[in-house]
Amino acid sequence: MNSRYIIDTYAWIAYFNKKKFQKIIENEIVETPTIVVAELARTLFRKKIDQKQIDQLLNFVSKRGLILPLDIELAKKTGQICEKEHLSLVDGIIYSYIDSNNCYLVTGDEHFKNKKNVYFEKE
Numbered sequence: 001m002n003s004r005y006i007i008d009t010y011a012w013i014a015y016f017n018k019k020k021f022q023k024i025i026e027n028e029i030v031e032t033p034t035i036v037v038a039e040l041a042r043t044l045f046r047k048k049i050d051q052k053q054i055d056q057l058l059n060f061v062s063k064r065g066l067i068l069p070l071d072i073e074l075a076k077k078t079g080q081i082c083e084k085e086h087l088s089l090v091d092g093i094i095y096s097y098i099d100s101n102n103c104y105l106v107t108g109d110e111h112f113k114n115k116k117n118v119y120f121e122k123e
Contacts, residue, residue: 003102004029005119007065008094009039010109016057021106021121030065030106035093037061068097087111 005028007021012032014020024030037058044054061067070078074096082092091111098105098117105112108122 002029003104004031004100006030006068006094006097006103006105007032007036007061008105008107008109008112009036009043011106012036012040012061013043014108020108024106024119025064031068031097032061032065033068033094033097034070035090037067039090085115 005024007015007025007030011021011025015022015025040061041054041058044057049057070093074093078089078092078096081087081096082089085092085095087095088111091109095105095112095115097103101117104117104119105115106119108120110122112118113120
């Protein structure tokens with residue numbers, strides 16, 4: 001069975017800025033939680049990126065892989081994960097999508113360093 005990769009905000013920004021995580025993002029099965037799309041949009045707006053470019057970047061994210069919704073079951077799982085893993089709510093939501101041993105979170109965010117099923121690479 002092929003591995004799946006959950007791409008977080010850190011990884012998308014690193015990809016857009018420096019083509020970091022390029023091999024995974026361009027060649028593997030990638031998925032992005034809706035909360036990551038929101039965080040990414042906020043980050044791009046905060047950096048005063050042109051609206052047309054923001055639309056292009058977010059469109060690329062949505063075309064490159066599946067956008068993962070947050071449903072009630074995942075929300076309940078998130079609460080448990082936040083407490084168990086000592087994560088913020090947003091990070092807990094992102095980490096809650098890891099649902100099997102062949103699913104990995106791609107990030108460089110220190111909050112996820114040394115956690116199970118995390119492909120961690122710092123810039």
